[in-house]
Amino acid sequence: MPGITREEVAHLARLARLELKDEELDHFAGQLDDIIGAVARVSDVADEDVPPTSHPLPLTNVMRPDEVRPSLTPQEALSGAPAQEQQRFKVPQILGED
């Protein structure tokens, strides 16, 4: 089983918007490698006839009728927002450069 490289951890950290220091990258790369190794053992046990499991319950087709239910009021919806303006969620600048 190939482990996880330091570069891959740096890439994931960037995708997750986590700022990691060099020593943290080394540290987490080792830890994640152990975790992935442990999980990979499942593959040793499960043969080819065992499909990957994404849902533990044997359920399909749970649907709801297309009927409108009450929404939150805008005030309720915005009550947890760190900042708001014009009844909208206010978010920081999206594009910093260029």
Place this chain on the structure above:
Amino acid sequence: MTVTDLVSYDDALATYDPVMGLEVHVELGTKTKMFCGCSTELKQDANSQTCPTCLGLPGALPVVNEIGVESAIKIGLALHCEIAEWCRFARKNYFYPDMPKNFQTSQYDEPIAYNGYLDVQLEDGEVFRVEIERAHMEEDTGKSTHVGGATGRIHGASHSLLDYNRAGIPLIEIVTKPIEGAGERAPEVAKAYVAELRELIKALGVSEARMEQGQMRCDVNLSLRPKGAEKFGTRSETKNVNSLRSVERAARFEIQRHAAVLSSGGTIVQETRHFHEEDGSTTAGRIKDNAEDYRYFPEPDLVPVAPAREWVEKLRAELPELPRVRRNRLREEWGVTEHDMQSILNAGAVDPIVQTIDAGAPADQARKWWMGELARRANEGGVDLAALPITPAQVARVCALVAEGSLNDKLARQTIEGVLAGEGSPDEVVAARGLAVVSDEGALGTAVDEAIAANAAIADKIRAGKIAAAGALVGAVMKATRGQADAARVRELILERLGAEG
């Protein structure tokens, strides 16, 4: 912004072969969102249609909208796709404030519909088959307003404001396989495909597919390869091209731009591009590098969708006649040319005409009113034909009144004017405005006699055999009766009295 060099369209096509891929997003017309019961009504107060699920609050659980799935299957079937026996939703992870969950619930490698085609008809009647790769279910994003920059652009904005009413509205994304072999007609094929898809979606009743309201949006992927080559070139992806005309222009522009870059020895950068309505050009957006890593994984909060075959077959049996087939059938029934049919289609007049015919009017009369007077009025008012305050049944009634001789053409026009002005039904307008044709032979005879007496010189000419001069007398009678006489009958009476042969 750098000036983009272009080569002429003909030169580009002399050297290169275009390959296109079209991705169309359709907002479904369901009453509620895809995964929660919030209303999808447009133009409501900001953030008045949200709930813990579509806001992505901790602990909220999504449940899929049954009509959303049904609509996806209908679209898939109409596109001759296979319908998955079993498929899952997936999380498409990205950080961008248009989705409060930080992921979009979509489908990844298990679309509900796949492997289909749509036959599109070009203006000269040629049929081109566009292969469909897949159609999958997902959800729309919230609406951003960028503040502090020039003209609402994201560049230079100090901050942005988010309204999540649209976040979670069901979307179906329909993706074509690479469209090859269209050659110089590629832009035309792109336009015809989107037009046909729009008609299909409307016929299925799953969305109104109004492009100007963003209910249907198109991304145009395009690449060029040297003629005769097998391997595709590098593609660009022009995002959110939102009218039929723009789809054609965007494809055409990209063909010319790619050809210019390639001919001068350059390489095409794989990137998204923005389309500009003003001049039909595109400009570079973000470069698609490996930073675009959505880390898709199966959505654990939604169980798989496994449409029962009985359900799928029931939906298949209920599919309406496909728009292209219906159009060709109507064109033959009405006896009009391909070109006229296109005009009727463009005017949105197909359904009103069909309904008017169903209400008893002859096809040519129904066509005459909807494509003439009514199309003109709709155009003046900037509204759709269907939105005019007159029903097909009322138009059919006017046709019937003309056929029985109660109205002539001019009076019929006035009657329609009255109906449009809210004066009531055609019969009410005729009664209230006193529009019936003067059929009282006595009254008409008097008017004819008066006209002859007042125009003795003309009457003499007619007596002498100059039949053509009768027109002037007919005009005089029509004027005297305020247009309410049957002109043909007036002419007969005049010729009769003057002893001339019509």
